[in-house]
Amino acid sequence: xxxxxxxxxSLASLSVDEIxxxxxxxxxxxxxxxREIKKVPALRGRTVVNLFFEPSTRxxxxxxxxxxxLSADVIxxxxxxxxxxxxxxxLDTARNIEAMQADIIVLRHSSAGAAETLARGVQSSVxxxxxxxxxxxxxxxxxxxxxxxxxxxxxxxxxxxxxxxxHSRVARSNILALTKLGAEVRVVxxxxxxxxxxxxxxxxxxxxxxxxxxxxxxxMMLRLQLERQGKALFPTIREYARLYGLTAERVKLADPKxxxxxxxxxxRGVEIAPDVADSLSSVILDQVANGVAVRMGVLYLMSGxx
Amino acid sequence: xxILIKGGHVxxxxxxxxxxxVLIDQGKIAAxxxxxxxxxxxxxxxxxxxxxxxxxxxxxxxxxxxxxEYKETIQSGSAAAVAGGFTTVCAMPNTKPVNDNQAVxxxxxxxxxxxxxxxxxxxxAITKGSEGKELAEIGDLRRSGCVAISDDGKxxxxxxxxxxxxxxxxxFDLTVVDHCEDLHLAEGGCMxxxxxxxxxxxxxxxxxxxxxxVARNLSLSELTGARLHLAHISTAGSVRMVREAKARGIKVTxxxxxxxxxxxxxxxxxxxxxxxxxxxxxxGEDVQAIKEGLRDGTIDVIATDHAPHATQxxxxxxxxxxxxxxxxxxxxxxxxxxxEEGVLTLEQxxxxxxxxxxxxxxxKKGTLAVGADADVAIVDPHESWTVxxxxxxSKSRNTPFAGWTVKGRVKKTIVGGRVVFExxxxxxx
Numbered sequence: 001x002x003x004x005x006x007x008x009x010s011l012a013s014l015s016v017d018e019i020x021x022x023x024x025x026x027x028x029x030x031x032x033x034x035r036e037i038k039k040v041p042a043l044r045g046r047t048v049v050n051l052f053f054e055p056s057t058r059x060x061x062x063x064x065x066x067x068x069x070l071s072a073d074v075i076x077x078x079x080x081x082x083x084x085x086x087x088x089x090x091l092d093t094a095r096n097i098e099a100m101q102a103d104i105i106v107l108r109h110s111s112a113g114a115a116e117t118l119a120r121g122v123q124s125s126v127x128x129x130x131x132x133x134x135x136x137x138x139x140x141x142x143x144x145x146x147x148x149x150x151x152x153x154x155x156x157x158x159x160x161x162x163x164x165x166x167h168s169r170v171a172r173s174n175i176l177a178l179t180k181l182g183a184e185v186r187v188v189x190x191x192x193x194x195x196x197x198x199x200x201x202x203x204x205x206x207x208x209x210x211x212x213x214x215x216x217x218x219x220m221m222l223r224l225q226l227e228r229q230g231k232a233l234f235p236t237i238r239e240y241a242r243l244y245g246l247t248a249e250r251v252k253l254a255d256p257k258x259x260x261x262x263x264x265x266x267x268r269g270v271e272i273a274p275d276v277a278d279s280l281s282s283v284i285l286d287q288v289a290n291g292v293a294v295r296m297g298v299l300y301l302m303s304g305x306x
Numbered sequence: 307x308x309i310l311i312k313g314g315h316v317x318x319x320x321x322x323x324x325x326x327x328v329l330i331d332q333g334k335i336a337a338x339x340x341x342x343x344x345x346x347x348x349x350x351x352x353x354x355x356x357x358x359x360x361x362x363x364x365x366x367x368x369x370x371x372x373x374x375e376y377k378e379t380i381q382s383g384s385a386a387a388v389a390g391g392f393t394t395v396c397a398m399p400n401t402k403p404v405n406d407n408q409a410v411x412x413x414x415x416x417x418x419x420x421x422x423x424x425x426x427x428x429x430x431a432i433t434k435g436s437e438g439k440e441l442a443e444i445g446d447l448r449r450s451g452c453v454a455i456s457d458d459g460k461x462x463x464x465x466x467x468x469x470x471x472x473x474x475x476x477x478f479d480l481t482v483v484d485h486c487e488d489l490h491l492a493e494g495g496c497m498x499x500x501x502x503x504x505x506x507x508x509x510x511x512x513x514x515x516x517x518x519x520v521a522r523n524l525s526l527s528e529l530t531g532a533r534l535h536l537a538h539i540s541t542a543g544s545v546r547m548v549r550e551a552k553a554r555g556i557k558v559t560x561x562x563x564x565x566x567x568x569x570x571x572x573x574x575x576x577x578x579x580x581x582x583x584x585x586x587x588x589x590g591e592d593v594q595a596i597k598e599g600l601r602d603g604t605i606d607v608i609a610t611d612h613a614p615h616a617t618q619x620x621x622x623x624x625x626x627x628x629x630x631x632x633x634x635x636x637x638x639x640x641x642x643x644x645x646e647e648g649v650l651t652l653e654q655x656x657x658x659x660x661x662x663x664x665x666x667x668x669x670k671k672g673t674l675a676v677g678a679d680a681d682v683a684i685v686d687p688h689e690s691w692t693v694x695x696x697x698x699x700s701k702s703r704n705t706p707f708a709g710w711t712v713k714g715r716v717k718k719t720i721v722g723g724r725v726v727f728e729x730x731x732x733x734x735x
Contacts, residue, residue: 012505090623111623112507113577132625134507172507196510197501 003301007119007126010135011176019177023145025297026290032069033292043072043303049097050076052108052129053090058264058288059129059139063106066295072303075102090114091121098122104302107131125302133167139263140173142294143220144181146287150259152217154181158255160212161203162188162244163222163271164233166195170263171222175201188212189244192233209244213253220261221246224271237270247273251281259283308336308345309723314353314684318360318674319657328358330680333723338674353684356717359656361393361681363663363672365454365483365561366537366609367634369395369426371417372410373402378614378701380414383634384423385699386612388727390634391716393681394425394664394671395612398458399436406431406442408450415451423726425681427453427669429483432471436460441471448478453667456483458537459584459629463489465522472532481533481559481667486519486544487511487585496625498571498586506574508624511586517543524551527558535666536560538611540585542595549604559666560599561607564633564640565706567596573706579620579627580706583613597649600658607666608658610637614702632700636693638685639712646713652687680723689715 003018014022032040048067052060060076067074079093094105104125107115112132119126130136147157159178165171165187178185179202187194188206199205206212213219224240234240251260260272260282268274277284309330316326316338327342328335344350369383378386380397387395397414399405405414411428418426430447434440436457444455455475461484462468468484475482492515497503499510520536524547527534539545539560548560565583570590573581581587599605613630620627641659644650650658664672671681693710695703719727 089618089621091621109623111625113624116577117623132507133509169507195504196499196512197504200501201504 002304006302007115008137008298008302009115009119009126009128011137011140011173011180012135014137016180019141019144019181022141022294022297022301023148025301026145026294029296029300030290030293032296033289038069039071040069041071042300043067043070046072046103046303047101048072048074048104048106048299049102050074050106051094051097052076052078054108054110054130056108056130059108062288062291063129063295066292066299069292070296070299072299090118094118094122098124104299127298127302130169132169133172134169135173136169137173138291138295138298139170140177141298142287142291143174143261144177145290145294146261146283147218147259149286149290150283154178154183157183157218158186158216159183159218159220160186160188160216161220161222162209162212162246163224164193164228165189165198165222166193167225167228168222174220175203179203186212186216190234209250210253213250215255217255217258218261219246219251219254219258221271223263223265224267226267226270241270245271245273246276248275248279251276261287264288307723308348309351309720310342310344310348311351311353311358311682311684314356314358316358316674317653317656319653319661321673321675323653328674328682330682330720330723333680335674335676335678335680337676351684351718355686357685357687359391359683359685360660360672360674361683361719361721362391362638362659363669364392364395364610364612364634364637365535365607365663365667367395367397367612368400368614368630369397370614371401372413377616380417380426381421382699382701383612383614384418384421384426386632386634387424388719388721389699389716390636391638391683391685391719392424392634393683393719393721394427394669396427396429396453396667398429398456399431400458400460404431404436405429406434406436408443408446411447411450411452424721425671427451429454429456431455432457432462432482433467438462438464438467441467441474444471444474444480445478448480453669454481454483454535456485456537458483458485461485461487461489461519465526468523469526469530472526472530472534475532476530479668481535483535483537484519484523485537486516486523486539488515488518491515491518496582497574498588500571500589502571502574506577511584513541513543513588513592516541516585517547520544520547524548524556524558528556531557534558538563538566538585538609539605540566540588540592540596542592545595545599545604549599549602552604559606560604561609561663562596562600562605563609563611564637565631567593567600567644568640569706577624578706579622579624580631580704582624582627582629583611583631584629597644600644601649606658606662608637608641609663610634614700615704617703620704631704631706632698632702635698635700636705636707636712638716639714642687642714643712680720682720683716684718685714686717687714689713691715
């Protein structure tokens with residue numbers, strides 16, 4: 001079995017079967033990361049280019065490790081300081097990289113749709129590693145993997161996504177993924193952070209965290225973009241933390257076995273209290289570990305090596 | 307030299323609607339009637355089965371000169387205009403430098419004269435540099451040839467400045483044109499705010515960004531008595547407010563663009579930068595409201611907002627790409643589609659391209675009355691053709707209608723008694 005498309009651009013375009021395939025493929029690679037020699041030859045001779053127009057440490061590192069553990073050659077390219085200044089378009093930058101025979105381009109860009117635009121213009125496979133507020137498909141896939149690893153079935157799963165949903169690609173990809181798999185998804189935040197018409201994606205909107213958390217099995221906290229203070233989305237970090245910060249008290253409102261997730265990097269004491277981040281219910285570091293396995297799975301499936 | 311246009315279906319809105327001949331002499335309309343005698347030495351144009359219309363008047367084009375000649379020049383823009391049947395176009399002042407003074411206005415008029423195709427009438431800026439702070443020398447602009455004032459894409463946000471501009475314009479009988487957009491509400495937006503912007507993760511421009519400024523401008527027009535023209539209205543809310551304002555006698559006219567009555571925000575899917583314009587494409591309900599506004603006369607004018615951009619600019623990613631599409635060479639068939647659909651009568655459609663825009667800016671254009679400038683468009687309303695941007699006279703190719711098969715084609719355009727455009731024979735279906 002393989003993925004239908006040549007690119008991985010969004011959760012919107014993945015079928016339930018394809019999601020399952022990616023998660024199963026990741027299973028076999030998870031084991032590789034636990035070995036003493038963390039390497040398999042699956043992508044030997046292939047070239048993966050990490051093209052990151054936005055600063056990112058964890059996603060880029062995760063993709064880099066994933067590619068290296070598959071024995072691919074990896075190039076990290078962060079053009080933010082070079083060609084963009086020279087006025088080169090995204091497409092031209094990518095075509096230059098492609099001319100060096102890249103098999104897979106992993107793209108992180110601040111504009112929604114950048115990955116889709118790129119995919120239309122190059123022969124290489126494109127993996128969207130985050131485009132503006134649009135999607136971050138591998139993040140959603142590793143979140144799914146982590147939920148599944150905890151033995152939680154997706155069908156009927158109660159999930160609360162808390163924070164700035166409007167400006168979050170992580171939220172969008174997770175909403176699309178989880179609703180596809182039959183989960184019951186809530187989004188929690190002030191209306192300034194909830195995008196128009198989100199209910200039509202099959203989610204329920206809550207403005208009060210305590211109500212939104214009631215009986216959920218998964219609490220997915222979003223990172224508060226601190227620089228958005230002053231843009232009238234929220235008055236102060238202090239008030240945001242009081243209204244939407246996840247405390248140990250609030251975790252008790254959820255299902256007793258609920259897990260706490262966060263895509264990172266976390267703002268301790270803002271959207272998540274330190275004791276919650278470090279608690280047993282927190283799977284934040286599992287998410288990071290699984291990120292490598294899931295990205296290995298994605299790279300493997302997209303390389304056509306299978 | 308005299309020209310006799312024989313046997314066409316002449317529509318001069320409110321005056322003539324039927325088969326007639328049109329005689330042009332000395333650059334003016336000399337006669338309109340049946341079986342006109344053929345004067346000696348007269349050129350005859352056989353127009354049987356075709357429409358003979360006043361040349362179209364576009365109140366809203368961007369010709370980019372001076373400053374952005376790589377997108378369009380007054381020469382290329384004029385060529386696009388006459389190819390689309392437009393004999394008079396009003397050029398927005400967002401050039402570089404901004405047309406906020408006599409020198410720029412005179413330069414544009416001079417270039418238009420050199421081009422010798424369409425009548426290009428500059429619109430002056432409301433404020434210096436279109437910065438929304440100090441009034442431009444509106445009296446000078448008027449004297450040197452500006453026919454209206456607008457800060458267009460950089461709408462005057464300060465309501466006091468807008469009030470003063472409206473008051474000041476009264477002395478010169480100038481229409482004040484506003485692109486209604488609250489820049490705070492619209493901040494960073496690049497498409498209509500709605501379900502599709504949510505889906506695509508693109509920053510949205512809510513309909514309210516237009517509506518609140520329409521409301522403000524109507525209030526200020528009522529306060530000052532100024533003649534107000536609302537550029538490219540795109541929302542159901544705008545239509546509702548203009549309808550109500552007109553009923554109360556406020557001196558307002560409004561325009562709609564072909565893309566706003568033809569396309570919805572759905573076209574943005576796939577991050578299509580050719581569907582990026584400002585105001586953005588809206589919802590199906592807004593499109594219906596625009597059509598209803600056109601039908602009942604709330605919207606007086608069809609204007610193109612012809613906004614050329616170079617290919618490489620539209621090749622950028624969606625959030626970076628500039629707003630706007632070219633429109634002069636596709637406006638006619640898209641307008642005629644409204645007739646086909648039963649939204650407008652043929653005469654109403656012609657009116658919105660000719661007489662109504664002329665009235666909005668007080669121009670002596672858009673009519674075939676005897677003695678008027680001989681600006682005429684001869685149109686085959688039945689000819690189907692496929693939009694091929696490669697064949698545009700415009701320097702730019704940024705249209706979302708590429709590949710569309712449309713109906714209605716300009717066959718000949720006459721400006722001041724001279725044939726300035728003829729559809730190439732090879733392209734005839």
